[in-house]
Amino acid sequence: MKLSFQKSNLLNGINIVSKAVPSKTTMPILECILIDATEEEIKLTANDMELAIETKVEGSILEKGKICIDAKLFSEIIRKLPDSEVIIEEKDEKIAILCEKANFSISGRRGDDFAYMPSVETDQYICLSQFTLKETIRQTIFSIAVNENNKLMTGELFEIEGNQLKVVSLDGHRISIRNVELKDSYEKKKVVVPGKTLIEISRILPGDADKDVYIFFSKNHILFEFDQTMVLSRLIEGEYFKIDQMISSDFETKITVNKKDILDSIERSVLLIRESDKKPIIMDIKEESMELSLNSVIGSMKEDILIHKKGKDILIGFNPRFLIDALRVIDDEEITIYMVNSKAPCFIRDEENQYIYLILPVNFNVSR
């Protein structure tokens, strides 16, 4: 095998597929990137058996072949080369990397030993902009569950109906929902995508508003295709939680507040909380103003914030970090929070239901 690349093209390809290289594994072949130039194109692939990424790299095939190279070493060497033409030559699993006067020689592994990506039928799919997918992941990914006790909670629901895509994540204390309008209508579909896959996708998606991502579904897999790249992931099996039963539009109290004011204030309050601590932030909502307060072993804080209120006064406590997570991903200048009573979840949502963030309140000692 003998290939020629511009350094920047090759490095870009390596950076993309490296996202699927596991940081720890007992199978050394998984730590490799496969360079496949057996056909007319040069493809790089990495595969950790849950997630596989393949990308095409521009370059010249001087002699066909394929080989596996340790991903970390390959990436480090290419990064340090001058910005020039890079030649990669392989013979008997010995790889030479040449660039200007630099001349590296390292060992590779047989390309045939590499685990290929399973193929996915491409009859069921949806299409949306890179920007929308990247944003939607960012706006929901924080409320997947971290521990694996309930596998379904570590993923996100992708539900398609007509021209609507609904993306949902939940962890038992809160639910994040984003509704996205698609350009076309599609068949009904409901899958649960691993959170890890979505995190890696959003890292490698350039996020252009005028470029598209195609998402293909098969029984056990989901395939994301964009630019020169394909990301394939297993789906999480099982029936996702029935969200609609948890969402209500009844309320006793409705407040509208400047997002930056309330977010800044809550971000300050968490300075008084050490990790192990679980102190709530308490909202004392009255006519036209809300007092936020927090007491911990470290100290106390309180702040008054102007609001517009409809309905009853209410005293309610929340985990401040859950509020912060939701508020940070809402782009609106003003937000509206709906509440029923101090034991029922609050809803932060816009009028069009493009986003709904449900957060359970926490009990607190009123006397403090």
Next chain:
Amino acid sequence: MKLSFQKSNLLNGINIVSKAVPSKTTMPILECILIDATEEEIKLTANDMELAIETKVEGSILEKGKICIDAKLFSEIIRKLPDSEVIIEEKDEKIAILCEKANFSISGRRGDDFAYMPSVETDQYICLSQFTLKETIRQTIFSIAVNENNKLMTGELFEIEGNQLKVVSLDGHRISIRNVELKDSYEKKKVVVPGKTLIEISRILPGDADKDVYIFFSKNHILFEFDQTMVLSRLIEGEYFKIDQMISSDFETKITVNKKDILDSIERSVLLIRESDKKPIIMDIKEESMELSLNSVIGSMKEDILIHKKGKDILIGFNPRFLIDALRVIDDEEITIYMVNSKAPCFIRDEENQYIYLILPVNFNVSR
């Protein structure tokens, strides 16, 4: 006590003194910053008993007093406040921090419990620009010894004679020397300054070329004074190594080479070395060109670099990281390396002896 500040002034002061707050200590008072407004100025001080930093902060004293506040919490709270006026009020060791609508209450500690900085007589001193001091530290600090087996090696020699300041560090494998010309002449002086002190100084020194640092010496202490800040440190006791005996100007081979070319090449070579490994980079110096090569379990590399040579051909090996450390802090486009034989140290130095970097070679198996 009641004080008023602009947030940015207060935060700047906290950032400066925080460099002397130890990350781990069994004495909680050392984790504090002392706010002292008992006189006409507001001073912040931190002191880990080896190193103390004091800085004056612009602000109004509405009521005199002093108090100690946990440095980390204080810094986090002030950073998160709006860019506005901050009021700090203390009564019975309870501290209120007020800024716009934010209202924090935290506990402090008695100011009297704080360990004050010892005073230093100010009759012996030197003066140099902030830029020069910061640069000189950067250009020498990497070759102090990391482990404490020989305390003197963990510091840097500051030697003053006439209008010359010589700064030296060494770790048993290499020596770094910078000679700085001062504007004035001073009395002879020779002290060893702890490396940690110099690292913290170079972090807080703004580094302006047209602002000065005054350095005062007493028997056991060194005091750096610049802008509104004073940094006091213990000196390391003992007689420093006799450097002059180790420096020779004899050579058998002298090469001149483009600094970027040789540095880039050596930086690439270390990609083939894992941490525990100790493979040398081998220089095969011939007429007009030098071959750099490195072999390790991971792979091998070689590169040819153009040089100008005077004297004998030579084959010599070095720890590549020692070469990298020295080359990175030399600003010259071309550098000159002097060598005697493959067992004797090489010298990288300029004609004026503004810098001298001595590096011991390492043995290697010629057959490879």
